[in-house]
Amino acid sequence: MKILALSGSTRAESFNRRLLDIAVAGARQAGADVTVVDLSEYEMPLYNQDFEYSEGVPEAAAELKKLMVEHNGLLIASPEYNGFPSPLLKNTFDWLSRKQTDHEPPMFAFQNKIAAVVAASPGAGGGTRGLTILRIYLQNLCIMVLPGQVTLGQAGQAFREDGRLHNDQIQKATESLGADLFEILQKQSDRLD
Numbered sequence: 001m002k003i004l005a006l007s008g009s010t011r012a013e014s015f016n017r018r019l020l021d022i023a024v025a026g027a028r029q030a031g032a033d034v035t036v037v038d039l040s041e042y043e044m045p046l047y048n049q050d051f052e053y054s055e056g057v058p059e060a061a062a063e064l065k066k067l068m069v070e071h072n073g074l075l076i077a078s079p080e081y082n083g084f085p086s087p088l089l090k091n092t093f094d095w096l097s098r099k100q101t102d103h104e105p106p107m108f109a110f111q112n113k114i115a116a117v118v119a120a121s122p123g124a125g126g127g128t129r130g131l132t133i134l135r136i137y138l139q140n141l142c143i144m145v146l147p148g149q150v151t152l153g154q155a156g157q158a159f160r161e162d163g164r165l166h167n168d169q170i171q172k173a174t175e176s177l178g179a180d181l182f183e184i185l186q187k188q189s190d191r192l193d
């Protein structure tokens with residue numbers, strides 16, 4: 001079972017990336033093969049239909065789409081910007097939703113994908129509002145989203161030097177979310193076989 005993990009923030013000290021790393025560790029402990037993607041290595045222009053018609057899908061989007069197709073599950077961390085998921089995340093998924101040939105089925109990159117989502121924020125809300133919108137967006141892309149999620153508030157004070165959280169309960173919940181995703185992917189795979 002292969003899981004692709006990505007953070008909607010590429011900020012050097014990103015809280016979301018650090019929270020994602022905990023969920024990734026949980027998935028790996030459960031046995032998952034996880035690829036962590038740094039979106040700064042997949043630079044794409046802001047989606048523009050004229051650009052797409054004249055230049056086609058950017059190389060970075062095509063590469064990431066291929067990677068997406070090769071994975072069964074998604075672990076996504078998203079910052080909350082004014083109550084919404086980050087524009088980086090939305091732009092990336094918008095590009096990946098585009099067909100590269102006339103025969104490509106709609107939402108090809110996202111077929112049979114199951115995702116788990118987490119968010120971290122220096123504020124008290126922990127990015128919960130952003131995840132509500134992110135869920136709707138991912139479902140529009142035909143991605144199933146696990147009902148469980150983790151939000152981490154006051155993220156500036158939440159992490160220990162070793163990357164773990166001071167709060168054991170949230171640490172365990174984040175690891176468990178990664179493990180749950182892996183187990184559900186395994187069940188889905190058994191059903192499809």
Ligand SMILES: Cc1cc2nc3c(=O)[nH]c(=O)nc-3n(C[C@H](O)[C@H](O)[C@H](O)COP(=O)(O)O)c2cc1C
Binds near residue numbers: 017080122124125127
């Ligand atoms: C334009 C903008 C809007 C923001 N809006 C929110 C918000 O609605 N809720 C929130 O909790 N934090 C908000 N923040 C603060 C972010 O949560 C904070 O910058 C966070 O560190 C971003 O995630 P990262 O640490 O993974 O980069 C906002 C930040 C920016 C730049």
